[in-house]
Amino acid sequence: MRTTVRQAGRATVHLTVAAAMAFGLYLFITVLLITAIGTVAVIGCWLLPETVLLVRRIAGAKRRLTAAWTGREIPEAYRVIEGPLTERLRTAVRDPGTLTDLRWMAAYYVYGALVFLALPLWPLGLVVDGVGCGLLRRRAVVLPWIVRLADLEAGWSTALLRPSPKALLAARVEQLSATRADAIAAHGAELRRIERDLHDGAQARLVALSMRIGLAKRAYDRDPDAARRLLDDAQGQAEQALAELRQVVRGIHPPILTDRGLVGAVRALAAGGGPHVTVDVAGLEDDGPRAPAAVEAAAYFVVAEALTNVAKHSGSAQATVRIARMRRGIRVEVADEGQGGAEESAGSGLLGMRRRVAALDGTVRLSSPVGGPTVVEVELPCVW
Known part of the structure; x- marks a missing residue:
C-alpha cells in the first residue's frame, strides 16, 4: 500500500502540473487568435515566427514534464528560425515541428480537460489518516486509477510530441x-x-x-x-x-599516440609539468581494443587544451582527468578547482575544441561558474 500511495503522490503532482498547463493553453488561445488575425492582415505577420517560438517553449516544457514521469526523453527536431523576416516566416511555416506542436496543442485542449474532470478523485484517493474501512477500500481502488490516468496522459503526449521521421531527418541534415x-x-x-x-x-x-x-x-x-x-x-x-x-x-598527430595509445599519451601529458594532474581511466586497458586514430587524436587534444587552460587561466594547482570507455564511444572529463569563468569567446581554445569534437559528431559540455570549479566533458562516438 505504501508503494501505491507513493506512486499516486507522484501521479498527483504530474497531473496537477498538466492541469495547470492545460488551463494556461486555454488562455493562450488569445495569442493564437491575435497572431492569426495579424498574419492575415499582413501588418502583424512578424508575430507568426515569435508565436511559433513561444509554442516551441510550451511544447518543450511538456516534453520535459512527460519525460520526468515516464523516464524516457522525447527528442526535439526544429529548424532554426533566424535571418530576415521573410526567411523567418518561411522557416516557421515549413518546419515540420510546427505542425507537430500545433497538432499536440489542439489535442491537448481535449484530453487536457480530462485532467480537470479527474480532480475530484485525488482527495478521495489520498486519504492517509483517520479513515474507515469503506474509505480504505475506496482508496485502494482509486489510487491505481490515478497512476493509470497519469500514464495515459503521458502516453498521449509522448505520441503527439514525438517528431515525425521527416522532422528528424531535416534536423539531422541541419x-x-x-x-x-x-x-x-x-x-x-x-x-x-x-x-x-x-x-x-x-x-x-x-x-x-x-x-x-x-x-x-x-x-x-x-x-x-x-x-x-x-x-x-x-x-x-x-x-x-x-x-x-x-x-x-x-x-x-602526436607520435606518442601511436606508440603508447591514448592512456599512455594522456599520462605523459599529466607528467609534463604545471599543475598536479590525476588521471583516472576506466575500461581502456593497455592490451584492449583501441579507438580509431581520429578519435584518439581528438581526445588527446581535448585533454591537452584543457590542461593548458588550467595552467594559464584557472589558477588551480591541481586537475583531474577522467577517461572512460562507453559502449559506443569515449568519454573525457577534465576538472579543476580554479577560479572558473571560462568562456568560449575569451580565446581560451574552447571554440577550437568544440569544432574538433563536432567534426566527429561528438558533444562538448562546459561548466565553469565564476569561482569554480571548471569541468569540461566530452563524448566522442566510435565503434569498438
Whole structure:
C-alpha cells in the first residue's frame, strides 16, 4: 500500500502540473487568435515566427514534464528560425515541428480537460489518516486509477510530441551541415596554424641554414677556420629546424599516440609539468581494443587544451582527468578547482575544441561558474 500511495503522490503532482498547463493553453488561445488575425492582415505577420517560438517553449516544457514521469526523453527536431523576416516566416511555416506542436496543442485542449474532470478523485484517493474501512477500500481502488490516468496522459503526449521521421531527418541534415561547417573551419584553422609554425619557425631556420652554408662555401678557400665556424652554426640551425618540424608533426598527430595509445599519451601529458594532474581511466586497458586514430587524436587534444587552460587561466594547482570507455564511444572529463569563468569567446581554445569534437559528431559540455570549479566533458562516438 505504501508503494501505491507513493506512486499516486507522484501521479498527483504530474497531473496537477498538466492541469495547470492545460488551463494556461486555454488562455493562450488569445495569442493564437491575435497572431492569426495579424498574419492575415499582413501588418502583424512578424508575430507568426515569435508565436511559433513561444509554442516551441510550451511544447518543450511538456516534453520535459512527460519525460520526468515516464523516464524516457522525447527528442526535439526544429529548424532554426533566424535571418530576415521573410526567411523567418518561411522557416516557421515549413518546419515540420510546427505542425507537430500545433497538432499536440489542439489535442491537448481535449484530453487536457480530462485532467480537470479527474480532480475530484485525488482527495478521495489520498486519504492517509483517520479513515474507515469503506474509505480504505475506496482508496485502494482509486489510487491505481490515478497512476493509470497519469500514464495515459503521458502516453498521449509522448505520441503527439514525438517528431515525425521527416522532422528528424531535416534536423539531422541541419546538424550535419553545421558539423561540416565546423569541421571545415577547424581544418582551415589547423592549416593556418601549421603554415604559421612552418613560416615563423622551421622555414626561418632553413633560410638561415642556407645562408650559413653559402657563407661557409665562400670562406672555405681563404679562411678555413671561419668556414668551420659557419658550418658549426649551420649544424645548430639544422638541429633547431628539425626540432621545430617535430613539434609541427606532433601538432598534427602526436607520435606518442601511436606508440603508447591514448592512456599512455594522456599520462605523459599529466607528467609534463604545471599543475598536479590525476588521471583516472576506466575500461581502456593497455592490451584492449583501441579507438580509431581520429578519435584518439581528438581526445588527446581535448585533454591537452584543457590542461593548458588550467595552467594559464584557472589558477588551480591541481586537475583531474577522467577517461572512460562507453559502449559506443569515449568519454573525457577534465576538472579543476580554479577560479572558473571560462568562456568560449575569451580565446581560451574552447571554440577550437568544440569544432574538433563536432567534426566527429561528438558533444562538448562546459561548466565553469565564476569561482569554480571548471569541468569540461566530452563524448566522442566510435565503434569498438
